Amino acid sequence: MKFICEKSNLQEAVFTVQKAITGKSSMPILNGILIETNGSELILTGSDIDLSITTKIEATILEEGSVIINAKLFGEIIRRLPNDDINIETIDDNTTQILCKKSKFNIINMNTNDFPELPNINENMLFSIPENILKNMIRETIFATAQDETRPILTGILFEIKNKTINLIALDGYRLALRFETLDNDNEINAVIPGKTLNEVSKILEDREDNVDITFTPNHILFNLGKTKIVSRLLEGEFIKYKSIIPEEFNLKVTAKREELLNCIERASLMAKDSNTNLIKLNIEENNMIITSNSQLGMVKEEVNIILQGSTLQIAFNSKYLIDVLKIMDEEEIILNFSSSVSPCVIKNKDKNNCTYLVLPVRLLNN
Structure with a gap:
């Protein structure tokens, strides 16, 4: 096998297929990248059997063939080479040579016959x-x-x-x-x-x-x-x-500004980090939500303006779970629906109906 290709194209292709290679396999062959030639294209494949990624790039193919090279080493070499064309060829059954300007590497390769066969999928696009x-x-x-x-x-x-x-x-x-x-x-x-x-x-x-x-x-x-x-x-x-898990009826509905609520919960969570539950308490009142956390480190109190429809409520959560949801939502205002202090909170966008998030509360002793 012998080919020439641009460094940037090869580096991007290696980076892509490396995502399928864990580097932890007991089978050395699965720590390698399969490189094959096909006409004017180079085909790179990485696999851990459960997940396989194949990508194609343009190259000047001087001699057809295939080879498997250790993914981590090959990736590091390509990344550190000068920004120029790279010449790669197999010297013998066990050695592959990489040339770029004044850099020259001879690295041991593996037998392509040992590489796992990828699933044959009939691409009748669904x-x-x-x-x-x-x-x-x-x-x-x-x-x-x-x-x-x-x-x-x-x-x-x-x-x-x-x-x-x-x-x-x-x-x-x-x-x-x-x-x-x-x-x-x-x-x-x-x-x-x-x-x-x-x-x-x-x-x-x-x-x-x-x-x-x-x-x-x-x-x-x-x-x-x-x-x-x-x-x-x-x-x-x-x-x-x-x-069957998502409730359809609620006793109270809270409208809040997402970013303001997120910032308050993140600050309150700082005081909760010494416990496994990251516990914060929400006291939902008529016009505001009071967020508190007590721990050996001290205590914190935050207030958020809200619009409440329904009765008041005291409820507790693992702050991490609320933060994860609020961070990935993108609308300015969100709706939080509650039924009781031991029932899930269901969070949705105020305007666009394209998502539903549910978070279970932490059961407090006095509940």
Whole structure:
């Protein structure tokens, strides 16, 4: 194999496929990048079996072939080379040479026959969605996925498509995030994608209106962005019936300015950080919400102007869960719905109806 390509193009391609390589695999082959030639293109692939990313770049191919090189070392070498064309060729079965200006590296490569075969997916595209919309939908739900493996299904996000609507749902037992958009598509899909996959997908998606094509199989999902393809296994099992968790009736409704409320809760949380629950208390009154926190460090009191519809209420929360929600919402005013001091709080935008967030309260002894 022998080819020449621009450093910037190669560096970006390596950075993209490295997202699928954990570097922790007991199989050395999975710590490498597969580099293949195809006509005037170079194809780079990274995989940890569960997640695979392939991307193509233009190159001058002088000799066809393929090679696997340790991803971490190759990435570091390419990143530190001068900004010029890079010449790469295999010297023998075990060695690949990298030349750029006066720099020369000879590195040991691996046998391409040992690289895992990627799932063969028939790309009968099920639906497409603008990159920027999908990127935002992932960002606005992924924070609510479970971080521990006790219930593996909750480490993923449910993709639910029906009635010309796409829903993304994440929950971890303490909070729930639901984000939805209308979709001109009659397909019905119900699949759970690993949070790790969607975290990497969101980094590759760009903030533009170009479509990403998405194909599902019984076991895999494929994201096709033209030059780059991402294939991931789906999580097995049945997702929690989330609709039964979200209350539909409430005793009181609070309208508040999102940023003002966020700032007050963030300040109050400073005093709560010495406890595992990050406990803050909300005393909801007629025209204001009093936020307090007491700990061994001291106490804090904050007040926020609100519009209250309904009776007053005292309720407590893990401040981190409220902060996570308020940070990713983007409207100036939001609605907080409550039923009791031991019932979930449901948070929505005031104007645009495209998301629902649920946070469970912390049960206080006097409740």
